[in-house]
Amino acid sequence: MSRAYNFCAGPATLPESVLQQAREEMLDWRGTGMSVMEMSHRSDEFVEIAENAEQDLRELAGISDDYAVLFMQGGASSQFSAIPLNLLGDKSSADYVNTGIWSKKAIAEAKRFGDVQVVASAEASGFASIPDVADWQTNPDAAYLHYTPNETIGGLEFDFIPETGSVPLVADMSSTMLSRPMDFSRFGLIYAGAQKNIGPSGLVVVIVRKDLLGKARKEAPTMLNYQVIADNGSMYNTPATYSWYLAGLVFKWLKAQGGVEAMGRINERKARKLYDFIDTSDFYANPIEPRFRSWMNVPFTLADDALNGDFLKGADARGLLNLKGHRSVGGMRASIYNAMPEAGVDALIHYMAEFAKERG
Amino acid sequence: MSRAYNFCAGPATLPESVLQQAREEMLDWRGTGMSVMEMSHRSDEFVEIAENAEQDLRELAGISDDYAVLFMQGGASSQFSAIPLNLLGDKSSADYVNTGIWSKKAIAEAKRFGDVQVVASAEASGFASIPDVADWQTNPDAAYLHYTPNETIGGLEFDFIPETGSVPLVADMSSTMLSRPMDFSRFGLIYAGAQKNIGPSGLVVVIVRKDLLGKARKEAPTMLNYQVIADNGSMYNTPATYSWYLAGLVFKWLKAQGGVEAMGRINERKARKLYDFIDTSDFYANPIEPRFRSWMNVPFTLADDALNGDFLKGADARGLLNLKGHRSVGGMRASIYNAMPEAGVDALIHYMAEFAKERG
Numbered sequence: 001m002s003r004a005y006n007f008c009a010g011p012a013t014l015p016e017s018v019l020q021q022a023r024e025e026m027l028d029w030r031g032t033g034m035s036v037m038e039m040s041h042r043s044d045e046f047v048e049i050a051e052n053a054e055q056d057l058r059e060l061a062g063i064s065d066d067y068a069v070l071f072m073q074g075g076a077s078s079q080f081s082a083i084p085l086n087l088l089g090d091k092s093s094a095d096y097v098n099t100g101i102w103s104k105k106a107i108a109e110a111k112r113f114g115d116v117q118v119v120a121s122a123e124a125s126g127f128a129s130i131p132d133v134a135d136w137q138t139n140p141d142a143a144y145l146h147y148t149p150n151e152t153i154g155g156l157e158f159d160f161i162p163e164t165g166s167v168p169l170v171a172d173m174s175s176t177m178l179s180r181p182m183d184f185s186r187f188g189l190i191y192a193g194a195q196k197n198i199g200p201s202g203l204v205v206v207i208v209r210k211d212l213l214g215k216a217r218k219e220a221p222t223m224l225n226y227q228v229i230a231d232n233g234s235m236y237n238t239p240a241t242y243s244w245y246l247a248g249l250v251f252k253w254l255k256a257q258g259g260v261e262a263m264g265r266i267n268e269r270k271a272r273k274l275y276d277f278i279d280t281s282d283f284y285a286n287p288i289e290p291r292f293r294s295w296m297n298v299p300f301t302l303a304d305d306a307l308n309g310d311f312l313k314g315a316d317a318r319g320l321l322n323l324k325g326h327r328s329v330g331g332m333r334a335s336i337y338n339a340m341p342e343a344g345v346d347a348l349i350h351y352m353a354e355f356a357k358e359r360g
Numbered sequence: 361m362s363r364a365y366n367f368c369a370g371p372a373t374l375p376e377s378v379l380q381q382a383r384e385e386m387l388d389w390r391g392t393g394m395s396v397m398e399m400s401h402r403s404d405e406f407v408e409i410a411e412n413a414e415q416d417l418r419e420l421a422g423i424s425d426d427y428a429v430l431f432m433q434g435g436a437s438s439q440f441s442a443i444p445l446n447l448l449g450d451k452s453s454a455d456y457v458n459t460g461i462w463s464k465k466a467i468a469e470a471k472r473f474g475d476v477q478v479v480a481s482a483e484a485s486g487f488a489s490i491p492d493v494a495d496w497q498t499n500p501d502a503a504y505l506h507y508t509p510n511e512t513i514g515g516l517e518f519d520f521i522p523e524t525g526s527v528p529l530v531a532d533m534s535s536t537m538l539s540r541p542m543d544f545s546r547f548g549l550i551y552a553g554a555q556k557n558i559g560p561s562g563l564v565v566v567i568v569r570k571d572l573l574g575k576a577r578k579e580a581p582t583m584l585n586y587q588v589i590a591d592n593g594s595m596y597n598t599p600a601t602y603s604w605y606l607a608g609l610v611f612k613w614l615k616a617q618g619g620v621e622a623m624g625r626i627n628e629r630k631a632r633k634l635y636d637f638i639d640t641s642d643f644y645a646n647p648i649e650p651r652f653r654s655w656m657n658v659p660f661t662l663a664d665d666a667l668n669g670d671f672l673k674g675a676d677a678r679g680l681l682n683l684k685g686h687r688s689v690g691g692m693r694a695s696i697y698n699a700m701p702e703a704g705v706d707a708l709i710h711y712m713a714e715f716a717k718e719r720g
Binding site for chain 2: 002003004006008009010011012013014016019020022023026027028032033034035037038039040041043073074075076077078080081082085109112113193195200201202203218219221222223224236237238239240241242243246319321322
């Protein structure tokens with residue numbers, strides 16, 4: 001078939017032009033006679049690729065020199081351990097906000113390394129709303145406060161950055177990174193698994209304020225020690241070079257689209273279209289409080305779960321792929337990251353309308 | 361330029377046919393309308409790719425069902441931590457053999473987690489020979505014995521598998537994996553960073569005897585816990601899917617070449633040619649005891665170090681790339697992994713002869 005519209009939550013669709021460039025350069029990067037994946041990570045060529053990617057990311061996200069940008073391995077899940085191992089320091093506890101499944105995973109892992117206070121939870125709302133900040137039981141002496149700006153599975157997204165005073169703010173941005181403008185100077189550390197808005201899986205980007213480095217616990221594996229990774233330009237060992245290169249191509253593509261300001265406008269429009277359609281329909285529903293609906297991951301249910309199978313079959317036949325919701329939530333989920341063209345959202349809405357008319 | 365002969369120690373050259381297939385499938389894997397790197401790791405398509413890769417690796421290496429095969433992230437360097445964290449269990453110490461730079465790195469990291477006994481060292485020979493097994497001061501109650509069958513930097517390779525009785529044998533096979541037949545049933549655990557003989561960086565293959573699972577220390581990060589990774593088919597989190605796919609293509613290529621028996625014959629011939637040439641030359645030298653010379657990494661020096669720059673420049677001009685030795689050793693190093701064609705070794709020898717004649 002031709003290129004499908006792939007609504008997978010991650011690994012996710014990539015810009016077609018990025019894949020085309022990767023294809024063209026696969027056997028010979030710019031006359032070197034080598035694929036990027038065959039290059040020494042210490043070669044001039046790869047170092048240039050790596051540095052360009054970092055520079056483009058800094059420009060796109062507006063990251064100052066006060067921050068180190070790390071290209072690590074092991075996914076966001078490895079960061080669930082790395083964060084307490086590196087940031088607890090001599091503090092006795094850290095604050096966590098629970099807004100869904102990914103928050104819970106981060107909390108469970110952090111508890112293995114220190115005292116974790118869940119200072120706010122969306123559980124009472126069925127994970128359909130962000131708890132009012134006025135009610136958060138934060139600890140001014142916490143080592144950091146961790147939250148999940150966008151819950152990939154639940155489709156619950158913060159529309160604000162929490163104010164934590166002198167407590168460093170730590171955020172799992174895996175599914176929202178670079179999807180809209182954000183003031184990164186508000187954060188102590190952010191991390192993002194690449195396989196949603198950045199590139200292929202096997203790479204996790206960590207952006208950490210330099211004054212937070214150097215406090216790793218002695219039992220931290222060296223490969224999870226931010227100071228070591230920063231001191232070595234993310235090349236303490238061989239990094240995931242090909243994923244890094246592809247992330248660089250995605251960053252270039254984002255700049256060509258007009259950066260995160262332009263992406264934010266497009267993403268808001270894509271999301272609004274889809275939610276508006278869902279809200280005006282009697283057949284589809286989304287449970288999230290409108291203000292906190294994710295721009296990136298749109299879960300929705302059909303009026304009758306017995307029709308789910310037929311809905312998915314029809315979608316597949318039209319090249320609208322991977323719409324099945326996460327097993328913990330059920331129903332459907334359309335992930336509409338940066339690389340999902342607006343035409344893909346239009347095609348999805350068109351099919352949803354058609355299906356509702358025929359089967360609703 | 362056309363494809364060069366790339367002698368890089370890793371990331372390293374890959375079979376051209378593998379890169380060609382990856383190129384062809386880049387935008388659309390078998391009519392799915394998706395690149396493999398855009399596929400959900402839980403999709404039927406990717407699960408098939410992943411399982412085929414594991415099955416092919418098991419066939420190639422003769423791995424029985426007594427072993428779990430894990431596709432992890434973080435490189436061999438992460439395993440330097442994972443091994444003591446998982447295998448020390450209730451034992452008080454582990455034995456390590458020091459044969460060079462990679463052994464030393466494994467030793468340094470293990471010391472952070474437990475009591476390490478260096479039971480043999482090649483230091484007295486200037487890392488030019490493997491210490492006689494009769495002199496190893498092994499501990500019959502060690503949690504495991506760790507060694508490095510092939511030192512990528514020094515070019516020192518074991519031509520035997522040490523006998524350790526009931527003590528599990530653990531081996532860093534990053535640069536020798538699948539290069540020759542080996543009796544894997546002799547090992548408790550082997551690991552190999554992919555970027556030499558398996559595929560792109562960002563993937564590390566771990567093969568572990570199942571009875572060694574389930575002993576992880578409570579402070580082990582979950583992503584380094586072999587039991588968790590094994591229980592989840594290496595998909596506890598999103599694995600490095602594209603690297604896994606490429607490894608699968610390399611395994612298929614290896615099978616088509618005749619498997620590790622055929623590769624062993626070819627690799628021995630390639631290595632012998634190069635060492636024979638070095639030994640018959642007055643201009644080039646390799647310091648390793650012949651019996652323990654690596655089939656994969658061939659370090660050599662020129663009679664006059666002042667000529668190194670010119671040698672490398674001439675090599676580059678002929679498309680013989682990345683021959684510069686590791687900074688800790690100096691001189692040259694030709695890494696001649698599985699994917700380096702015999703014609704590449706012939707071209708290197710031809711150039712070396714020419715250079716020695718003109719400049720020697």
